[in-house]
Amino acid sequence: xxxxxxxxxxxxxxxxxxxxxxxxxxxxxxxxxxxxxxxxxxxxxxxxxxxxxxxxxxxxxxxxxxxxxxxxxxxxxxxxxxxxxxxxxxxxxxxxxxxxxxxxxxxxxxxxxxxxxxxxxxxxxxxxxxxxxxxxxxxxxxxxxxxxxxxxxxxxxxxxxxxxxxxxxxxxxxxxxxxxxxxxxxxxxxxxxxxxxxxxxxxxxxxxxxxxxxxxxxxxxxxxxxxxxxxxxxxxxxxxxxxxxxxxxxxxxxxxxxxxxxxxxxxxxxxxxxxxxxxxxxxxxxxxxxxxxxxxxxxxxxxxxxxxxxxxxxxxxxxxxxxxxxxxxxxxxxxxxxxxx
Amino acid sequence: xxxxxxxxxxxxxxxxxxxxxxxxxxxxxxxxxxxxxxxxxxxxxxxxxxxxxxxxxxxxxxxxxxxxxxxxxxxxxxxxxxxxxxxxxxxxxxxxxxxxxxxxxxxxxxxxxxxxxxxxxxxxxxxxxxxxxxxxxxxxxxxxxxxxxxxxxxxxxxxxxxxxxxxxxxxxxxxxxxxxxxxxxxxxxxxxxxxxxxxxxxxxxxxxxxxxxxxxxxxxxxxxxxxxxxxxxxxxxxxxxxxxxxxxxxxxxxxxxxxxxxxxxxxxxxxxxxxxxxxxxxxxxxxxxxxxxxxxxxxxxxxxxxxxxxxxxxxxxxxxxxxxxxxxxxxxxxxxxxxxxxxxxxxxxxxxxxxxxxxxxxxxxxxxxxxxxxxxxxxxxxxxxxxxxxxxxxxxxxxxxxxxxxxxxxxxxxxxxxxxxxxxxxxxxxxxxxxxxxxxxxxxxxxxxxxxxxxxxxxxxxxxxxxxxxxxxxxxxxxxxxxxxxxxxxxxxxxxxxxxxxxxxxxxxxxxxxxxxxxxxxxxxxxxxxxxxxxxxxxxxxxxxxxxxxxxxxxxxxxxxxxxxxxxxxxxxxxxxxxxxxxxxxxxxxxxxxxxxxxxxxxxxxxx
Numbered sequence: 032x033x034x035x036x037x038x039x040x041x042x043x044x045x046x047x048x049x050x051x052x053x054x055x056x057x058x059x060x061x062x063x064x065x066x067x068x069x070x071x072x073x074x075x076x077x078x079x080x081x082x083x084x085x086x087x088x089x090x091x092x093x094x095x096x097x098x099x100x101x102x103x104x105x106x107x108x109x110x111x112x113x114x115x116x117x118x119x120x121x122x123x124x125x126x127x128x129x130x131x132x133x134x135x136x137x138x139x140x141x142x143x144x145x146x147x148x149x150x151x152x153x154x155x156x157x158x159x160x161x162x163x164x165x166x167x168x169x170x171x172x173x174x175x176x177x178x179x180x181x182x183x184x185x186x187x188x189x190x191x192x193x194x195x196x197x198x199x200x201x202x203x204x205x206x207x208x209x210x211x212x213x214x215x216x217x218x219x220x221x222x223x224x225x226x227x228x229x230x231x232x233x234x235x236x237x238x239x240x241x242x243x244x245x246x247x248x249x250x251x252x253x254x255x256x257x258x259x260x261x262x263x264x265x266x267x268x269x270x271x272x273x274x275x276x277x278x279x280x281x282x283x284x285x286x287x288x289x290x291x292x293x294x295x296x297x298x299x300x301x302x303x304x305x306x307x308x309x310x311x312x313x314x315x316x317x318x319x320x321x322x323x324x325x326x327x328x329x330x331x332x333x334x335x336x337x338x339x340x341x342x343x344x345x346x347x348x349x350x351x352x353x354x355x356x357x358x359x360x361x362x363x364x365x366x367x368x369x370x371x372x
Numbered sequence: 373x374x375x376x377x378x379x380x381x382x383x384x385x386x387x388x389x390x391x392x393x394x395x396x397x398x399x400x401x402x403x404x405x406x407x408x409x410x411x412x413x414x415x416x417x418x419x420x421x422x423x424x425x426x427x428x429x430x431x432x433x434x435x436x437x438x439x440x441x442x443x444x445x446x447x448x449x450x451x452x453x454x455x456x457x458x459x460x461x462x463x464x465x466x467x468x469x470x471x472x473x474x475x476x477x478x479x480x481x482x483x484x485x486x487x488x489x490x491x492x493x494x495x496x497x498x499x500x501x502x503x504x505x506x507x508x509x510x511x512x513x514x515x516x517x518x519x520x521x522x523x524x525x526x527x528x529x530x531x532x533x534x535x536x537x538x539x540x541x542x543x544x545x546x547x548x549x550x551x552x553x554x555x556x557x558x559x560x561x562x563x564x565x566x567x568x569x570x571x572x573x574x575x576x577x578x579x580x581x582x583x584x585x586x587x588x589x590x591x592x593x594x595x596x597x598x599x600x601x602x603x604x605x606x607x608x609x610x611x612x613x614x615x616x617x618x619x620x621x622x623x624x625x626x627x628x629x630x631x632x633x634x635x636x637x638x639x640x641x642x643x644x645x646x647x648x649x650x651x652x653x654x655x656x657x658x659x660x661x662x663x664x665x666x667x668x669x670x671x672x673x674x675x676x677x678x679x680x681x682x683x684x685x686x687x688x689x690x691x692x693x694x695x696x697x698x699x700x701x702x703x704x705x706x707x708x709x710x711x712x713x714x715x716x717x718x719x720x721x722x723x724x725x726x727x728x729x730x731x732x733x734x735x736x737x738x739x740x741x742x743x744x745x746x747x748x749x750x751x752x753x754x755x756x757x758x759x760x761x762x763x764x765x766x767x768x769x770x771x772x773x774x775x776x777x778x779x780x781x782x783x784x785x786x787x788x789x790x791x792x793x794x795x796x797x798x799x800x801x802x803x804x805x806x807x808x809x810x811x812x813x814x815x816x817x818x819x820x821x822x823x824x825x826x827x828x829x830x831x832x833x834x835x836x837x838x839x840x841x842x843x844x845x846x847x848x849x850x851x852x853x854x855x856x857x858x859x860x861x862x863x864x865x866x867x868x869x870x871x872x873x874x875x876x877x878x879x880x881x882x883x884x885x886x887x888x889x890x891x892x893x894x895x896x897x898x899x900x901x902x903x904x905x906x907x908x909x910x911x912x913x914x915x916x917x918x919x920x921x922x923x924x925x926x927x928x929x930x931x932x933x934x935x936x937x938x939x940x941x942x943x944x945x946x947x948x949x950x951x952x953x954x955x956x957x958x959x960x961x962x963x964x965x966x967x968x969x970x971x972x973x974x975x976x977x978x979x980x
Contacts, residue, residue, distance in 0.1 A: 094766045128786040202933075225441060233933040256437045257934045260964065291432045322429055353411040353971075354430055354959055360404060 070153055072115045083109065083119040091135035106135075110142035117143060117150040125154070125163050133166070141173045148176055155182045165196035172203030180209055187215055197222065198230040205234025213240045220246045228258045236265025241272045248273075248280055251289040263292040271303045278311050291326045298330025309336040316342065321352035328355070332362035335369035411957035412972045420904065420943060420977035424462065427939050427969040430959050438462045438900060438937070440871050442817070445844065448560070449742050449788035452493055454817050457846035461873035461900055469848045473796055473823045476747050481720070482576035485692060488718045488745045489568035491792060496568035501577045505584030506592075506606075506624070510599050512577035513622075513640050516570035517601055520639070520665050520691075523566035531558045532664070539689060541784065542709055542741065543682060544734055544763040544774065552787045559716060559788075562690060564743065568718060570640075571666045571692025578644070578668065586646055589626040601640060611648070616641060616658070625650075629674070634658035639665040647673045649700070654680040661710070662691030662717065675700040675726070680710055686721030687713035687736075687746065694720045701726040701753070707762070708734045714744035714791060727753040727800070733762035737777045740791030740818060742784050747794050754800040754827070760807035768808070772834050775806035781818025781845060790818025790845065801827040801854070806837060812849035813840040813874070819847065826853040828881070837864040839876030841899065848875040855881040855908070861918055862889040868899025868936070875902045879976065882908040882945070889914075889921035895928040895936030895965060902939045906976030909945040912954070925951045928965025935965035942970045943977040 086109050089101040109116050117140065124136045140147050151174075155167045164186055171179040183200050186193045193200075201219045204212040216238070219231035232250050235243035243265070250262035266273045277293045285293075294312065301308030312334075315327035324346075331339050340363065347359040415423065425435050442450075442458035457465045475487035482498060489496035499519070501512040524532060538555045540546035548555070578585070588606075595606040602621035605614065609627035616623065617635025625645045632643060634654035641658075650671060652659050660669035661684035669686075676697060678685050684706050686695035702723060704711050710732050712721040719739075728750060730737055737759055738748040759777030764770070776782060783790025793814070802824065804811050813836050814820035820841070829851065831838050837860045839849040856878060858865055865887050866876040883905060890896050892912055893903040914924045923929065928938040946956060947970060953960045960968040 095768060095770060096766065130786075226444075229934055254436065255439065256433050256937075259432070261934055288429075288432050288434060295432070325430075326432075347405070351410060351414070353407060353414045353957075354426065356405075356407050356410050357959055360407060364404070 070149055072150070073118050073153070075115075075119055079115075080119045080123070083112070083116050084123060087120065087124065087132075087135065087139070090139065091129070091132045093131065106139060106142070109139045113143055114146040114150060117147045121150070121154055125166055126160060137166075137170060137173065140170050144174055145176065148174055148179065152179065152182050155186075161193050161195035164193050165199040168196055168199035168203045172199070172206035175203075175206045175208065177207055177209050179203065180207060180212065183207075184212070184215060194224070197224065197227040201227060201230035201234045205230070205237035208237055210238050210240045210242075213238055213242045217243060217246045220250060225253075225255050225257050228253065229261055232258055232262040232265050236261070236268035239269050241269060244269060244273050244276050248276055248293070251280075251292045252286055259289070259292055263296050266296045267299050270300055274301060274304050274308060278307065281311055281315070287320050287322055290323055294323065294326040294330045298333035301330070301334055305334055305336065309334060309339065312336070313339060313342060316346050321355040324350070324352070325355040325358035328358045328362040332365035332369075335366065337366055337370050340366050408957040415971035415973050418971070418973050418977060420906065420941075420973075421463075423941055423943060423969060423971055423973065423977055424902075424904070424939070427941055427959070427967045430961055430969070431964060431967050433937070435462065438873075440844070440873060440900065442844065444871065445786060445817075447788055449556070449783075450817055451491070451789065451791070453491055453792070454789060454819060454846065457819060457873065458844070461846060462875075462902065465846050465848050465873060465875055466850070466877070468819070469821050469823060469850055472792070472794055472821065476720075476749055476794060476796060477798075480576070481579060481694060481696060481722070482572045484720060484747070485568065485572050485575060485694070485718055488714075488720070488747065489564070489572070492564065492568075492718075492743055492745055494564045494568055496565060496572045498576050499569060499573045501573065505581050505588045506597065506604070508577050508581050509574075509585060510597065510604065512574045513599060513601065516574045516640060516666055519566045519570035519573065523563045523570070524664065526561040526563065527558060531561070534558055535562075535664075535690065539683075542715060542735060544708065552784060556784070556788055559743070562716070564716075567690065568692060571694070571718060574640070574642070574666055575668060575692075575694060578642070578670065582644075582670075585624060585644060586626065589624045589644075589646065593626060614643075616643070634680075637667070638663040640667070641665075642668040643670070645671045649674040650676045652676065652678045652680075654678075654684050656680075656682045656684065657689070659684045660686045660693045660695035660721070662688040662693035662719075664689070665691045667691070667693045669695045670698075671696070672698045673700060676702045678702065678704045678706075680706040682706070682708045682710065683713070683715075685711045686748075687711070687715075687719035688717035688744075689715045691717045693718070694722075696720075696722045696724075698724045699726060702728045703731075704729065705731045706736060707732065708736065709739065709741075710736045712737060712746045712748035712795070713739040713741075714746040715741040716743045719744070719746045720749070721747070722749040722751070723753075724751045725753055727755060729756045729758075731758045732777060733760065734774055735776045735780070735782065738779045738793040738795035738822075739777055740781045740793040740820075742782075742788045742790055744791035745794070746791070747796070749796045749798075750800075751798045752800055755797065755802045757795075757802065757804045757806075759805070759810055765808045768835070773807040775808055775810035775833075776815075778804055778806050778810045779812040779820045779822040779847075779849070780810060781814035781820040781847070783816030783818045783845070785816040785843065790814065790816050792819045792821070794821045794823070796823045797825065797827075797829075799826045802829045804829065804831045805833070807834045809836045809842075811837040811839075812847045812876075813837060813842070814845040814847045814872070815842045816845055818845045820845075821847065822849045824849075824851050828854040829856045831856070831858045831860075833860045833864060835861055835863050836869075838866075839874045839903070840864050840867045840869070841872035841874040842869045844871045846873045848877065851876075851878040851881075851883075853880045855883060857884045857886075859886045860891060862887060862891055862921075863894075863896070865891040865893075866903030866940070867891055867894045867896065867901040867938075870897040870899055873900045873902070875904070877904045877906070878908075878910075879906045880908060883910045884913070885911070886913045886915055887924060888916070888918040889923050890927070892925045893927070893938045893940030893966070893968065894924055895938040897929070897931045898934060898936050900937045901928075903941075905942045905945075905947075907944045909947060910942060911948040912940070913950040925949065925954055926960055926962055926966040926968035928963055930965070935963075938963075938966040940968045943973045944971075944975075
């Protein structure tokens with residue numbers, strides 16, 4: 032009986048969930064088609080394309096003399112053209128291999144702003160080249176709009192095909208800041224590629240969604256600092272809701288470096304639960320691991336736990352590890368300043 | 373008596389006063405202990421690697437965090453040795469430099485060439501040649517001619533012409549009349565093993581038969597030998613004048629102060645000059661500058677003057693170019709791809725003794741382009757290396773010049789990974805001058821190295837110098853001995869920019885480091901910059917002569933949502949730092965990704 036009930040409940044959840052949280056990909060419908068049909072500048076003549084090209088090549092010139100003389104003015108003119116300039120620019124330079132041109136393209140499209148969005152969506156829908164998709168995704172992140180969400184998420188359906196674009200998609204999802212993206216980002220935070228994981232943990236911080244806390248804490252153990260440090264920043268971004276999970280984490284047998292990040296986060300955001308946090312940090316001053324002792328001293332000072340001074344002094348007198356000792360000395364100096372303030 | 377009436381009140385009053393006194397008593401000042409002794413006792417027996425690990429631990433990293441993702445861009449020109457450095461930027465980089473340094477110092481040049489070919493992921497062979505003396509040399513040329521022809525056998529005449537046009541990719545201001553992809557498609561068709569084998573075979577035959585060749589030259593003065601590929605001229609012991617080209621492919625000169633005029637050439641060319649103060653004047657592809665073939669110049673004694681143009685003086689474009697000067701104070705002058713430059717080939721300039729001057733404009737003095745390896749090896753003397761002064765760096769400046777020289781690796785961004793540039797100087801007080809890009813630096817999946825073994829040396833550069841790597845590549849300047857001075861404006865002295873590793877290691881001596889920005893252990897745009905000084909009383913100065921930047925001496929910035937790593941470690945001596953917070957026996961962490969660690973180890977952290 033119990034199994035049947037459970038099965039029934041699960042089925043209900045599966046059936047009802049799309050209603051509760053409509054899928055992002057299919058939500059466009061008619062609106063999308065209408066928009067695609069009404070892009071007046073998709074077609075342009077050669078003269079206009081040449082005009083755009085001439086201006087662009089001045090912006091992205093390899094010659095500093097050209098850039099200084101014409102660069103800013105040309106960029107302004109292109110931005111003033113608005114949406115009209117977007118299709119020729121994308122056609123000519125979206126897949127460029129020249130970094131200077133790529134950066135200039137991004138600056139101009141960003142400068143054009145929201146007007147460019149329908150064209151970016153159009154190109155996103157019609158691009159199969161992962162490099163182009165990656166750059167369009169980046170641009171959608173630079174001009175954040177919740178309307179872009181379905182276009183980005185649609186590419187995640189073919190993750191392997193658009194692998195090159197996953198990092199940019201995560202970046203854009205973070206910049207758009209819609210928490211409906213959290214489940215996608217949690218998945219991307221576990222990706223095999225270190226840069227995709229990095230982009231995902233950064234995006235989760237931008238969403239400030241507590242749902243991201245477990246994967247972010249797990250990311251503190253990543254093999255690469257490229258993921259670990261952004262994960263710690265994201266935990267800080269989410270704020271006090273991370274405190275309890277982090278305190279629990281410090282009780283675990285997690286690697287020393289990961290714990291170091293956890294301590295740093297607590298030192299940064301732990302003030303709202305100062306007593307609870309400082310209790311754990313003070314215990315860590317007795318850790319066998321000198322690096323944890325050092326980072327705990329630093330965090331105690333960051334939290335201005337003035338009452339810890341005597342304890343720090345007594346520990347400092349016995350401390351032999353140079354980094355831990357230096358951190359204790361510096362922590363005491365900081366606490367003196369806290370006291371004065 | 374009256375007080376006696378209020379003993380309780382008095383007692384309370386006294387207690388109150390005491391309590392107030394105690395409460396208001398100023399708290400005892402916490403004495404800041406001298407932690408230097410803790411540093412000294414802890415680090416005395418530590419190794420360089422252990423100290424580096426501690427520096428990393430202080431910023432919540434470990435040695436395996438010194439890693440660069442190399443597959444962000446992929447191409448089939450990537451050298452395995454570049455991959456090695458990207459995957460292991462500290463140890464892999466250092467070991468690679470030491471291994472190559474040993475390989476290129478072999479007395480036998482053919483071994484040097486073979487090892488260079490192997491570093492380019494090919495397997496050059498040394499083909500045995502019958503006979504002795506000049507006949508053996510002529511025979512080796514025939515064997516090599518066959519190998520060269522095999523190397524290009526997959527190419528049509530039209531494709532060869534396109535390869536020739538590709539030279540414009542290297543020459544500043546030239547417009548290549550060929551698309552990069554098309555050019556590289558044809559490059560892939562060249563059988564490099566055969567090409568390098570041709571160089572190995574001629575050089576080994578020449579070196580093994582040098583005594584016999586000298587004897588024959590002495591007895592067969594003023595002679596002309598006909599070979600299937602041209603004439604070999606045997607000169608006199610007097611002062612001769614030669615013209616290489618127009619049918620003359622080789623000269624053997626027994627003595628005298630000679631004048632050589634060397635026309636632009638391809639295929640096989642060579643000169644062996646046994647003595648005298650000689651003058652060599654050449655066009656492009658001359659003086660040991662090879663194009664689609666082998667070019668060799670051996671000068672065994674005298675104070676010589678070498679003036680070539682592009683691709684000269686121990687350089688190559690699809691081939692093997694060697695210039696070996698055995699003695700005398702020599703002067704080398706050239707333009708682009710000269711003095712040990714390898715472009716889709718091997719280029720070696722080795723000078724054995726004397727106080728020498730090397731002067732070039734661009735992409736020279738140990739320059740390695742795609743599938744290329746350039747070596748400049750100077751064994752002794754107080755030498756001057758100058759590169760720059762001709763081609764403006766108009767991308768960035770109106771008044772600074774491109775150098776791309778002195779241990780510089782370069783690639784065809786974004787189409788093809790780069791090669792290896794290796795400058796080794798064994799002794800003497802040397803002066804290195806370059807402007808933008810030079811002195812153990814690199815660009816785009818390539819390696820740039822300097823290994824200077826001794827002497828009080830001076831390094832001066834402007835931007836991207838002295839262990840600087842830019843865009844996915846690696847570099848290392850390893851200074852073994854002497855009191856050295858390093859001066860640069862910025863992005864130098866152990867600086868990695870954009871997923872690249874730039875390292876400067878100075879093992880001994882009282883050294884001076886001066887730079888303005890992004891230097892002395894600086895990581896920019898997700899690069900890794902490491903400066904390690906093992907011993908001596910050193911001074912680290914961040915000059916404000918060009919503005920105040922606050923981004924040097926253990927600095928790593930935040931880009932693409934993660935950090936760049938900048939590390940400066942000093943392992944012994946009484947050192948002086950211009951920047952606040954950096955001092956003897958201390959950790960300094962200026963940013964979450966930058967660290968300076970100054971400690972006192974035994975013998976500078978006895979390298980393990």
